[in-house]
Amino acid sequence: ADLTKVTLTYDWVTPDFELIPTAVAQAQGFYKDAGLDVSVVFPPNNSTTVRMLGSGAGDIGFDPVTDVAFAAAQGIPLVSIAVYSQSNNCGLFGRPGEPVDLSTLKGKKIGVYTDSWTKAMMPYILKKAGITENDIEQIIATDDDIPMLLTKKIDYATNCANYALADMVPTIKQEPTMLLGPAGGMPDVPVWDFTVMKAYGEAHADTVKAWLAATQKGMEWATAHPDEAVADLLKLYPAAGDKAYNTVGWNATIPLLKGPNGYFVQSDAQWDGIAHALADTKQIDKVLPPATYYTNAYLN
Amino acid sequence: MSGEAGVKLAIRNLNHNFGSFRALNDVSLDIKDGEFVCILGASGCGKSTLFNAVSGLLTISAGQILLDGKNIAGKPGQVGYMLQKDLLLPWRTVLGNITLGASLTRGAHKADREKAAELAYHYGLGDFLRHYPRSLSGGMRQRVALMRTIAAGRELMLLDEPFGALDSQTRIGMQQWLLEIWREMKRTVMFVTHDVDEAIFLADRVVVMLPKPGRIGWILDIEIPRPRAMDCMTSPAFVEIKRQVMEMLYSQATLHGVPGAQPGGLKVPA
Amino acid sequence: MSGEAGVKLAIRNLNHNFGSFRALNDVSLDIKDGEFVCILGASGCGKSTLFNAVSGLLTISAGQILLDGKNIAGKPGQVGYMLQKDLLLPWRTVLGNITLGASLTRGAHKADREKAAELAYHYGLGDFLRHYPRSLSGGMRQRVALMRTIAAGRELMLLDEPFGALDSQTRIGMQQWLLEIWREMKRTVMFVTHDVDEAIFLADRVVVMLPKPGRIGWILDIEIPRPRAMDCMTSPAFVEIKRQVMEMLYSQATLHGVPGAQPGGLKVPA
């Protein structure tokens, strides 16, 4: 049978456990059953996914939700077709046994990424701690935040729980202390979503629907069989690296996936929260109607 | 061979200016076929300029240069030319350097290599064909350079101070070797030197040039019989010619290249 | 001044080997204070080796080298030394090159610069003190090199073919200039050259060295009266000395540096 080609553009330069639903759907033949031939490409850096969709180097994108808001602000016709995770699992991380204490945050060194997500969330944390940006020292630590945390070069790291746990648990056999999402004063919004360029979605509505359905099947299967799912990922994507890392990461991801209305479903409230977070930190000029950002039209 | 009978090279009213500086002023000279002519003159009197003109390297300002009656002004590749610097290519063997002319024009064939090897064996470099120039002494290098010039097969050869960098013993050996080649190969030779002894020892005729502007001052026929042995240099005939030539050269001498020198410091014969 | 009366340099039974090759064999020579001695000899007969030994550059194998009675073997910095290559430092002006000796030992003071300037003005280079060597002619460069040697203030100066790279007119000017300096400064000079005319013209004594092993062959006193004018070179006395020297040099001549040459190709006087 003739399979329809679909290319997923990932959000990160190399594959890791968040790709598991797709990897499983590939390995278990869910895409094939849906008449799809799915391949995955990886962007040159962690902020180029949208541009690759725009230049035709991918059909469906996997990226942080902030990308959609920025794209809308730049007039790029991008739309979220499904959220990947339903809750905000990002926050501050401390060394094992040293709880994150907002009351003593003043004067601390905090490792941050240069991404917009961190930038949008920090003000909420600071607000809750009752201090301003000038009261802490932000260190651009990028990928080396956890080693820096453990070697006491910084006091807290910012990250998402599934990645922080995957980093730390296999290495030091201990969990970091965490202050996540709403507990840290942050809005409870999704972190990742699937996107398409509007023109692609309109022209290939059935393909997108079929792809989402098959991906959801992969997600459900992987939730039920986490170890096999990791094995599928490593088989198809050897570059995903270490098994322990991906197992810890995937197990920490599973609880984020399903919302009150099931997988993938998005709401005005979520997107309003995201847009406001960015507008409050002056990263976008104005908050657009939620419908500009997302559509549930491709969900079954 | 359409020129005057027996004249190999005819230089007619040659003028050359570098900008406003007149380097050669109305130079006329006939070189007979098979003749050995030496050119003497103070530094800067235009000897190399004359050779560059004859070889075609230089675009002359005025005049004619006829080889066998044909104008060769501005046409390189018609005559052999050898300089004080041997200009051997370090990356070519002795054989490769001798056959350079062929390689540069049409590619060296087996015949070229064989001819070059004959030449080298004949004139004492047969054991060095595979050697690179760096393993040769100064005298050997000049000999290879001369063979390169010979192998290029031109009937007129211009040699511009070819032995200037050699010590006097090697130089005397090379002079005799050159005379032997000249005799056997029957080439026509123009030879620039600063060494009065060398010029007289080698030449059929000595041309003395004068500077500012560069021009021909005198031409002397050297009537010392050939073959010449080395001890002829202290013979009365030789010394008398040398005395004349030195008078020609230094009657004009300023302390060339020594600007600002006090004239009192110089002993110039009146 | 504890040496023999009037003897500046005494070389006693000097031997030097490079590995198993004997470069100098039992060389003994006394140079008188204020004397001008020229050394002639085939290439490779050890002239430069002798100078290197006297200058202290070389650690000699055996023998003694006494300057004013003190052993200076292996101690550089005791005598002046000048080579065919002028070795001017391109990044120093004429003045800077003349004062190089002072700069290298203790730093050049105002007095050194003034002395160097006097020297340059006196010997015709006053206008070029601020110039870099690249803007000088070959003759001027050699003059600066000589002034550098003079300014270093040693009483014995070794000159190793200092004019070998100059054309003959410039060379004759330089020879006369050197004689003038020698007369005015009252230095002792040892001078290596390949040019027989030059040696006889300059020297009080000519030392002829022989190769394999390097040794002294003959020593000739040159009794041509001073000051010598250039035309003395064709005088009978001069020519007679030259004849003798050439016989000494070439009676031994093999075609040095021209291996494999056919002996038949050489005309050597019997």
Next chain:
Amino acid sequence: MSHEPSPLRDYARHVGLWIVAIALIFVAWELVLVATGLPAYVIPPPGKAIGVIFDNIPLMTQLTSQTLSETFYGYIVGAVLGVVLAVIMAQVPIVHRLLYPALITSQAVPIVAIAAPLVIIFGFGLTPKLIIVAWIVFFPVVVNVLDGLASVDHDQINLARLLGGTRLRTFMIVRLPACIGPLFSGLKIGACYAVTGAVIGEWTASSHIGLGTYLLTANAQMNTAGVYGAMLLLTAIGIGSFLFVVIVEHFATPWRTRMTAPAYFGGNIPPHASTQKQKV
């Protein structure tokens, strides 16, 4: 007395060539856009990239000065280190033999990979950035100076010995100036590369934001014009550094371009009472 050719016209010609060449690069950039038909949010047109700079002059000035100072100090450290290493290696053969493979190794190691431990060892200040810039810069300097020192005319060294020169003075007066040409070649190459080192340094860990970090943030915010604006400024720093070294070279080696020593270069000569011949 001496006639120096006025270098003014020469300078003008050089500047003109640079302008034309850079204009050509912008033209090529536009052509790529036209040929590929890529939208502005993928690759912006040159005008937009330049526009970002002029619309945000205070920010851009601050970013540029931060990156510039990292580049500058790192460059100085690298250049000095390169010269010192080369000098030591040239003087002590055993150090030379052992260190040379280490030098090659240092450049074969992907610098991007050693950046993290540097930060952990040296903290977030200027130090790790300086090390990264210096790491890149020192190599061409060392290699060139070593080559230069090795090819110093042996006769000039002998001359210095004959004149009784001390080891140090011989080194300063003869050896070092002799390799100033290769030194400047190395410095010029290093100047081109230095700014890349500063960017890698900023990407690794910084508490201050410079053009490199701005570039990352702009990229994350899909501010493509900002990305390219920062790149233009980075490139300008690189070119500027290169040209700066070219100018320093010009003034530091007057003997290559002039006939006489300029006054700033010890061209003053002792006053001479008279130019008449007199007993010395």
Next chain:
Amino acid sequence: MSHEPSPLRDYARHVGLWIVAIALIFVAWELVLVATGLPAYVIPPPGKAIGVIFDNIPLMTQLTSQTLSETFYGYIVGAVLGVVLAVIMAQVPIVHRLLYPALITSQAVPIVAIAAPLVIIFGFGLTPKLIIVAWIVFFPVVVNVLDGLASVDHDQINLARLLGGTRLRTFMIVRLPACIGPLFSGLKIGACYAVTGAVIGEWTASSHIGLGTYLLTANAQMNTAGVYGAMLLLTAIGIGSFLFVVIVEHFATPWRTRMTAPAYFGGNIPPHASTQKQKV
């Protein structure tokens, strides 16, 4: 007839020095660990890094061969491009003047920053990686060959004219061999840098995984031993490339080390009927 010194002992000494030098680097590495007391997840001990390689030989072989082939092809492209550009620039002065500033600019642009557009324009195949490696390699080659061509002895060119040489043959026989020394200097520097280019290329466009992608993943996953294992292999590729060029240079320029031409280098001479003197 001729006595060539056996180069065998020379080689042995060189190899020995490399081994000692590399051993010293490992010792320094251990010392840093002892001095700083850093845990193994920041910097692993050398043994652990080497262990990772030997524990995963099939994977490491595959990664290495991928990265090696990118390095190799990119290097070839860069080297050829460098020589061709230099030749064109040396022949056509106007191209030289306009392109020289562009060359400087190309190196002043932080390569890490232009990688993304390359991928967008050229896709995920080998192309963008080759471009990045070539971009890094071509510069030292161009600069060195240009310098070399500019310093060809003018008298040798005149000699070729006097012998009636054609333009092409003069170029091949006189000009090009004259700059083979500088060419190899450029090639050696380029060989050191090439592997860094391959890493940047893999980080940017990784459809096949090589050592660079592995390093990135291992780094993100705090598999520090893996990071340093990959770095060791990358460094080995860099050093290997460098030494490979050194060996090619040795055989390609026999006139620098030998007295006579070796047989592989046209050292065969025509048979000679007799060595007796005879009329030519």
